Amino acid sequence: MLEIRHLGKTYGSGERATRAVGDVDLTVTEGELVCVVGPSGCGKTTLLKCIGGLLRPTSGEVVLRGRRVTDPPEEMALVFQDYSRSLMPWTSVRNNVLLPLRHKKLARAERSRLVEEALDAVGLTRFIDHYPWQLSGGMQQRVAIARALAYQPSILLMDEPFASVDAQTRGDLEDLVLSVRERFGVTIVFVTHDIDESVYLADRIAVLTHAPTEVKELIAVDLPSPRDQIATKELPDFARLRAHVYRLIKRERPAAGDLADEEALAATRAET
Amino acid sequence: MRLMAVRTSARLRRGLSTLDALLPVLSVAAALGVWELVSRTGLISERDLPAMSTCVRALWHLLETGTFWHELLLTVRGWALGLAVATVLAVPIGIVLGSSDLAGRAFRVPIEFLRPIPSAALIPLLFLTLGTNLKSEIFLAAFGAFWPLLVQTMYGVRDLDPVALDTARSFGLGPVERLYRITLPSTVPYIATGLRISSTVSLILAFTAELFMGIPGLGQAVNVAGAFGLTDQLYALALATGFLGVAIHIVSKAVERRALRWHPSQRRAAA
Incomplete structure (x- = not known):
C-alpha cells in the first residue's frame, strides 16, 4: 500500500548541502506494522516527514495506494513525539480530537461519534472536557493518538511517539498501539530508537544506516500474536531478534567525521 | 522540630500574604500623606499645589x-x-x-x-x-x-x-x-x-x-x-x-x- 522508492533528501545546497536521507527503499503492505529503527540523528524524522508529505524529497518518490505523495494525504495521520507542542493548549481534549474533522464534510452527530469512539479507544472518555495540560504526559500522547484515529486514516505514521514518557507508561502505550491496530485495521509505520520497542511491536523492522540513511536490513519478526509485555519478552526469539538489531545498529556507531556531519545537519535543520 | 518549623513558616506565609494585600494600600496612603504635608507646610505653595484634601473635595464636587x-x-x-x-x-x-x-x-x-x-x-x-x-x-x-x-x-x-x-x-x-x-x-x-x-x-x-x-x-x-x-x-x-x-x-x-x-x-x- 505504501511504497518508498529511492527516497533521498538533502538540506541546503552547494557547499553547505547536508544529505540526511540517502536512498531509502521500503514497501509496506496493507495492515502491516513496520518499525523503523536507526542510530540517533540518522534522519528518521526527515524520512517520516517525506513520507507524510510535509517535506518534499530531493530524489525518489513516495507512493500511497498508487498515488504519488506531494502533500499530506487524507488517508494518512501523523503522531509526533512532542505531544505538548502538537496538542493545542487553549482548547479541550474534545476540540483537539475534533481538529482534523472540522474541514471534512461530516454531519455533526457523525463528528462527535468519531471523537467519542477515538477517545474510547485510548481510554480517555472521562477526560473529554479537560484541557490537555491537565493530563499526564502519557495521557496527552493518547489524546494525540485519538486525534489521529478520529481522522480515520488507513495509515498511521508515528514519530518516536513514546520517547518522552516513563517506562511503565510506555509499555501501556505500546499495547494501546497494538489494540488500536486490531480495532481499526490501520497500517502503521512506527519510527523509534528503542530496539526493544521495535521488536515488540513490529511485523517487520527496517534498520537504517547512519546519515545519509539507507535501509540496512529488513527483518521479519515472527513472534506470536497477541504480544504480551512479559511473555513475549521472555521468548528466546525475542532475545535473538533484539540482539540482532542491536548489533546492526552498534556497527553503525558514528566515526568522528560523521559526528561533524551530524552537527552540520542539526545546524541546517535549525535554519529550515 | 521540623513540624514547628513548618508551622512557623505557614504562619509567616499567612503574615506575608496579609502584608501583600496591605502594601498597596500603605503606599497609596503614604503618597497622599506626603502630598498633604508638602502643601500644608508650604513647601510648595498652596496656590500651585492645593492640599490633597482640597483636591479630593473638588473631585467630589466634580x-x-x-x-x-x-x-x-x-x-x-x-x-x-x-x-x-x-x-x-x-x-x-x-x-x-x-x-x-x-x-x-x-x-x-x-x-x-x-x-x-x-x-x-x-x-x-x-x-x-x-x-x-x-x-x-x-x-x-x-x-x-x-x-x-x-x-x-x-x-x-x-x-x-x-x-x-x-x-x-x-x-x-x-x-x-x-x-x-x-x-x-x-x-x-x-x-x-x-x-x-x-x-x-x-x-x-x-x-x-x-x-x-x-x-x-x-x-x-x-x-x-x-x-x-x-x-x-x-x-x-x-x-x-x-x-x-x-x-x-x-x-x-x-x-x-x-x-x-x-x-x-x-x-x-x-x-
Missing part, C-alpha cells in the same frame, strides 16, 4: 456635575476608538509581517523609523490636516497604540511552534484554517500583552490630543481649569484621569485572564 461625566465619556470614546482602530490595523499587519520573512525584512526599516517618533510630534501636523476634532484625537491615539500591538503580534507569530503547524498541515488544514485554528489562538497571549500596553498609550494620547488641540474631553477641561487658575479642579481632573487609567487596567487584566485561562501564566488561577 462628580456631581453632568459636565464632568460628559467629558469623561468623550475621553473614553477617544480612547476606545483609538484602540479599536489600532487593533484592527495592527493585528492583521502583524500577522502578515510575522509570518513572511520577506515582508518582515522589507518593512523593518520603515517600522523602526516610525515607531520611535513621539506621537505628540504629530500634533502640529494634525492641526494642519485633520483639524481640531475627534478624527485627530482618534488618529493620535491609534498611532501610539498601533506600535506595541504590531510588534507584539509579530513576535507572537514568529514564536509559533513549527510542530503545531506541521500537525495542522498533516491533517489537511489549509492556510486559512491554519491561520484561525492555530496561528491566531497561539498569538493571543502576545496580542493580549500588546493590548494592555496599547490601552494605556491610547488613553494618554486621547488625553494629550484634548489637552493640546482643544478637543472636548477631560484633557480640554484640564486646560481650561489651568487657564482660569482653578488649580484644585485641575488636580481633581488629573486624579480622575488616573482613576480612569486604573479602571481600564483592571478591566483589561480581567479580560486577559478570561481569554488566557489555558495559558501557563494564568493556569494556577484557573485550577
Whole structure:
C-alpha cells in the first residue's frame, strides 16, 4: 500500500548541502506494522516527514495506494513525539480530537461519534472536557493518538511517539498501539530508537544506516500474536531478534567525521 | 522540630500574604500623606499645589456635575476608538509581517523609523490636516497604540511552534484554517500583552490630543481649569484621569485572564 522508492533528501545546497536521507527503499503492505529503527540523528524524522508529505524529497518518490505523495494525504495521520507542542493548549481534549474533522464534510452527530469512539479507544472518555495540560504526559500522547484515529486514516505514521514518557507508561502505550491496530485495521509505520520497542511491536523492522540513511536490513519478526509485555519478552526469539538489531545498529556507531556531519545537519535543520 | 518549623513558616506565609494585600494600600496612603504635608507646610505653595484634601473635595464636587461625566465619556470614546482602530490595523499587519520573512525584512526599516517618533510630534501636523476634532484625537491615539500591538503580534507569530503547524498541515488544514485554528489562538497571549500596553498609550494620547488641540474631553477641561487658575479642579481632573487609567487596567487584566485561562501564566488561577 505504501511504497518508498529511492527516497533521498538533502538540506541546503552547494557547499553547505547536508544529505540526511540517502536512498531509502521500503514497501509496506496493507495492515502491516513496520518499525523503523536507526542510530540517533540518522534522519528518521526527515524520512517520516517525506513520507507524510510535509517535506518534499530531493530524489525518489513516495507512493500511497498508487498515488504519488506531494502533500499530506487524507488517508494518512501523523503522531509526533512532542505531544505538548502538537496538542493545542487553549482548547479541550474534545476540540483537539475534533481538529482534523472540522474541514471534512461530516454531519455533526457523525463528528462527535468519531471523537467519542477515538477517545474510547485510548481510554480517555472521562477526560473529554479537560484541557490537555491537565493530563499526564502519557495521557496527552493518547489524546494525540485519538486525534489521529478520529481522522480515520488507513495509515498511521508515528514519530518516536513514546520517547518522552516513563517506562511503565510506555509499555501501556505500546499495547494501546497494538489494540488500536486490531480495532481499526490501520497500517502503521512506527519510527523509534528503542530496539526493544521495535521488536515488540513490529511485523517487520527496517534498520537504517547512519546519515545519509539507507535501509540496512529488513527483518521479519515472527513472534506470536497477541504480544504480551512479559511473555513475549521472555521468548528466546525475542532475545535473538533484539540482539540482532542491536548489533546492526552498534556497527553503525558514528566515526568522528560523521559526528561533524551530524552537527552540520542539526545546524541546517535549525535554519529550515 | 521540623513540624514547628513548618508551622512557623505557614504562619509567616499567612503574615506575608496579609502584608501583600496591605502594601498597596500603605503606599497609596503614604503618597497622599506626603502630598498633604508638602502643601500644608508650604513647601510648595498652596496656590500651585492645593492640599490633597482640597483636591479630593473638588473631585467630589466634580462628580456631581453632568459636565464632568460628559467629558469623561468623550475621553473614553477617544480612547476606545483609538484602540479599536489600532487593533484592527495592527493585528492583521502583524500577522502578515510575522509570518513572511520577506515582508518582515522589507518593512523593518520603515517600522523602526516610525515607531520611535513621539506621537505628540504629530500634533502640529494634525492641526494642519485633520483639524481640531475627534478624527485627530482618534488618529493620535491609534498611532501610539498601533506600535506595541504590531510588534507584539509579530513576535507572537514568529514564536509559533513549527510542530503545531506541521500537525495542522498533516491533517489537511489549509492556510486559512491554519491561520484561525492555530496561528491566531497561539498569538493571543502576545496580542493580549500588546493590548494592555496599547490601552494605556491610547488613553494618554486621547488625553494629550484634548489637552493640546482643544478637543472636548477631560484633557480640554484640564486646560481650561489651568487657564482660569482653578488649580484644585485641575488636580481633581488629573486624579480622575488616573482613576480612569486604573479602571481600564483592571478591566483589561480581567479580560486577559478570561481569554488566557489555558495559558501557563494564568493556569494556577484557573485550577
